[in-house]
Amino acid sequence: MRKIWTVARTEYLNAIRSKAFIIGIILLPVMMSGSLIVGKLTKDKVDIRPRKLAVVDQTGWLAPKLEARANTRNEKDIFDPVNKEKQVRPAFTIERVDAASADEKLEVTLSDRVRKKDLFAFLIIRSNIVDTAATNTVSYFTETASFMELPNWLNGVLTDEITRKRFEGAGVDQALVQKLTKPVNVRQLGLAEVDQSGQVIKAKETNRMATFMIPFASMMMMFMLVMSSAPALLNSVLEEKMQKIAEVLISSVTPFELMAGKLIGTVFVSLTLSVLYLGGAALIMTQMALTGYVNPALLVWFVVFQLLGLLIFGSIFIAIGSACNEIRDAQSLMSPAMMMIVLPMFCLVPVLESPTSSFSRAISLFPPATPMLMTLRIASKPGPPLWEILLGVLLCAAFTCFCLWAAAKVFRIGILSQGQSPTIGKLIKWVFSK
Amino acid sequence: MALRTKSDMSAAPPSFAVNLVDVTKRFGTQVAVNNLSLQVPTGSIYGFIGPNGSGKTTTIRMILHIFLADSGTVEVLGRQGTRSANDDIGYLPEERGLYKKMTVRRMLLYYAALKGVSEKAAGPEVDRWLERMDLTPWGKKNVEALSKGMAQKVQFISAVLSKPKLLILDEPFSGLDPVNLEVLRSAILDVRKQGTTVIFSTHNMTTAEEMCDYIFMIYRGNKVLDGTLASIRATYGEDTIRLRVQGGRAALQGVEGVEVTRDFGQHLEIRNPGDPQALLQRIAAKARVELFEVTTPSLHDIFVRIARPETKEEANA
Numbered sequence A: 001m002r003k004i005w006t007v008a009r010t011e012y013l014n015a016i017r018s019k020a021f022i023i024g025i026i027l028l029p030v031m032m033s034g035s036l037i038v039g040k041l042t043k044d045k046v047d048i049r050p051r052k053l054a055v056v057d058q059t060g061w062l063a064p065k066l067e068a069r070a071n072t073r074n075e076k077d078i079f080d081p082v083n084k085e086k087q088v089r090p091a092f093t094i095e096r097v098d099a100a101s102a103d104e105k106l107e108v109t110l111s112d113r114v115r116k117k118d119l120f121a122f123l124i125i126r127s128n129i130v131d132t133a134a135t136n137t138v139s140y141f142t143e144t145a146s147f148m149e150l151p152n153w154l155n156g157v158l159t160d161e162i163t164r165k166r167f168e169g170a171g172v173d174q175a176l177v178q179k180l181t182k183p184v185n186v187r188q189l190g191l192a193e194v195d196q197s198g199q200v201i202k203a204k205e206t207n208r209m210a211t212f213m214i215p216f217a218s219m220m221m222m223f224m225l226v227m228s229s230a231p232a233l234l235n236s237v238l239e240e241k242m243q244k245i246a247e248v249l250i251s252s253v254t255p256f257e258l259m260a261g262k263l264i265g266t267v268f269v270s271l272t273l274s275v276l277y278l279g280g281a282a283l284i285m286t287q288m289a290l291t292g293y294v295n296p297a298l299l300v301w302f303v304v305f306q307l308l309g310l311l312i313f314g315s316i317f318i319a320i321g322s323a324c325n326e327i328r329d330a331q332s333l334m335s336p337a338m339m340m341i342v343l344p345m346f347c348l349v350p351v352l353e354s355p356t357s358s359f360s361r362a363i364s365l366f367p368p369a370t371p372m373l374m375t376l377r378i379a380s381k382p383g384p385p386l387w388e389i390l391l392g393v394l395l396c397a398a399f400t401c402f403c404l405w406a407a408a409k410v411f412r413i414g415i416l417s418q419g420q421s422p423t424i425g426k427l428i429k430w431v432f433s434k
Numbered sequence B: 001m002a003l004r005t006k007s008d009m010s011a012a013p014p015s016f017a018v019n020l021v022d023v024t025k026r027f028g029t030q031v032a033v034n035n036l037s038l039q040v041p042t043g044s045i046y047g048f049i050g051p052n053g054s055g056k057t058t059t060i061r062m063i064l065h066i067f068l069a070d071s072g073t074v075e076v077l078g079r080q081g082t083r084s085a086n087d088d089i090g091y092l093p094e095e096r097g098l099y100k101k102m103t104v105r106r107m108l109l110y111y112a113a114l115k116g117v118s119e120k121a122a123g124p125e126v127d128r129w130l131e132r133m134d135l136t137p138w139g140k141k142n143v144e145a146l147s148k149g150m151a152q153k154v155q156f157i158s159a160v161l162s163k164p165k166l167l168i169l170d171e172p173f174s175g176l177d178p179v180n181l182e183v184l185r186s187a188i189l190d191v192r193k194q195g196t197t198v199i200f201s202t203h204n205m206t207t208a209e210e211m212c213d214y215i216f217m218i219y220r221g222n223k224v225l226d227g228t229l230a231s232i233r234a235t236y237g238e239d240t241i242r243l244r245v246q247g248g249r250a251a252l253q254g255v256e257g258v259e260v261t262r263d264f265g266q267h268l269e270i271r272n273p274g275d276p277q278a279l280l281q282r283i284a285a286k287a288r289v290e291l292f293e294v295t296t297p298s299l300h301d302i303f304v305r306i307a308r309p310e311t312k313e314e315a316n317a
Helices: A002-017 A019-043 A062-076 A104-115 A149-170 A174-180 A208-242 A245-250 A255-287 A296-323 A327-346 A348-353 A358-363 A370-379 A386-414 A424-431 B006-010 B056-063 B083-088 B104-114 B119-132 B148-160 B178-193 B205-211 B229-236 B248-252 B276-286 B299-307 B309-316
Strands: A051-057 A092-097 A121-125 A138-142 B016-027 B030-041 B045-049 B071-076 B089-092 B166-170 B197-201 B214-219 B222-228 B240-245 B259-263 B268-271 B289-295
Touching: A002 A019, A002 A255, A002 B104, A019 A255, A051 A062, A051 A104, A062 A092, A062 A149, A104 A121, A104 A138, A121 A149, A138 A149, A149 A174, A208 A245, A208 A255, A208 A296, A208 A327, A208 A348, A208 A370, A245 A255, A255 A296, A255 A386, A296 A327, A296 A370, A296 A386, A296 A424, A327 A348, A327 A370, A327 A424, A348 A358, A348 A370, A358 A370, A370 A386, A386 A424, B016 B056, B016 B197, B030 B056, B030 B071, B030 B197, B030 B214, B030 B222, B045 B056, B045 B205, B056 B071, B056 B166, B056 B197, B083 B089, B089 B148, B104 B119, B104 B148, B119 B148, B148 B166, B148 B178, B166 B178, B178 B197, B178 B205, B205 B299, B214 B229, B214 B299, B222 B229, B222 B299, B229 B299, B240 B248, B240 B276, B248 B259, B248 B268, B248 B276, B259 B299, B276 B289
Parallel strands: A051 A092, A051 A121, B045 B197, B045 B214, B089 B166, B166 B197
Antiparallel strands: A121 A138, B016 B030, B016 B071, B214 B222, B240 B268, B240 B289, B259 B268
């Protein structure tokens, strides 16, 4: 046992002292906070040069309306709401173009003006725009299609004006129609409860964002923790084998002690990561006042399933690493193992949408998928019954024992084998060899 | 475990550090080691020689219980059939195994810890060995910064740090320049003086002759030589003659009974199972003899006689 801890300690220290770990730890929060900071810093760095729009209006009445609406916007809507002096959005200026000559030649002429930066864009409004049966009645021409603010504004303003015109034409009171067609808003609530004193605790309005995000984030975190730790074991073992370190180690420790030490070291690396990530997540949730949506039991089950997931996938990757002689060998054997890790990701949406369905219950009890999918179900409301969680732990623990046993058998033979490229058939043979 | 105390060291050691009895190891249908019996006396330096692939490393791995024998018994430091003696064995494998991204000192402490030596006890030993090997400035550097010779010395330190009772060195001198070779040779002899039994395999027959109390040669899995150098040479008798004649090798053309085994440039070595006086007369009749010395065969000659290509062909026939 002492030697297992010696190996585990060294594996752990090697990992957390590695540049990859330190960069990973620092980079994630830096990237997250960096994007927020950059977003904040660049928020005011908007290109506020005026955008000049030429309008070819065949209706004869829409261009003045557009001009009036643009003027109103330029006076009120392009300034910082706090600092009224500071312009934060570009002004739109309208240039009316004689509609009598609206033909292909005019389109070319206006396109040339856009190319010469004399105009930002131009708009052609057909005379039949009010006709509900007509199509392609408005065309917007630009060479900067990524700038969406102007076409979005035009969409809104034109829809507004044309709808008003249509109502007027039909002799219907638009204000009355809007009042009568007001949409019904269904409030989504949790469940009401009765406290110990018999008082009814009213159901609270559910936070769609929180109820979706917490299960999703829990599973993604589990996926990231497994992905960042288990495959690294393959590289670590392969390096020891390729650099002939394994023989030195095996002269001092048994193959099982070496494998167990490496697995335990990796588990501790992963736990360190999860403490950092979960701590960060808790901080963010406290800031966003979302802590009430997290069941404390989720944290306990998260750690339990994280351990089981790491031992399952860690032992699989360690066995593959020990059997291979070079990275090329490992790549072909890694694919099935990676598929097992990624499988729960394919089931994310159906399980998230319906965590208590037969499919969700069955797939979350399939041991390789249990750590991630059971975590997802526990984080989703109403969560699985306790017996299902315990059954998941039991099945997963049994599968973990099998994986450790099989990996130990493969590791014992593989770690000193040379020359032959391993196949899945050969690994199975090693598992059942004496 | 801390470093061994004097009382541990003074406990009566077994007569044989290694005692193999009828040991056989197969890989599939290939017999790597066949019915091998070998006793390595405690405190001796035992040289393992043999062509590549003859079974030296397999024998060493069985002594370390990295491989388990298919049959026979393996007793190491008085303990039979278990790895329990491994903490008392230092091992330097043929291909060096060092963590490139670890510092020299940290890696040595790790290897010592795997042998059960605490960091506190191993620290001063690491410093002492680094100083002795002239590697003190490299202690804090990553292994990848070391030259091949330095890495070799670091690997040696890792093998002797725990003050083992048995030190197994697989090709310890390969790739070393003469200066470093002398440093390592002297270190091995010092370790032996402190009571450690040393087994080392080598392809360098001169080194084996100079350093080993006993020589063991394995060929195609079978023991073909085992004993002191003198006893092995005596087996072959004084059938070797060192000879220098005017006109060199060409002058010996057609002389009956002359079989040149090695041409050293300055002299020839020939094998003569017959009467040396008669041979001398025959040679003197054809060329002027400058040197004629009757001697026993060198270990190199014995090795070549056993493992030369003709023997292989005969064996295959």
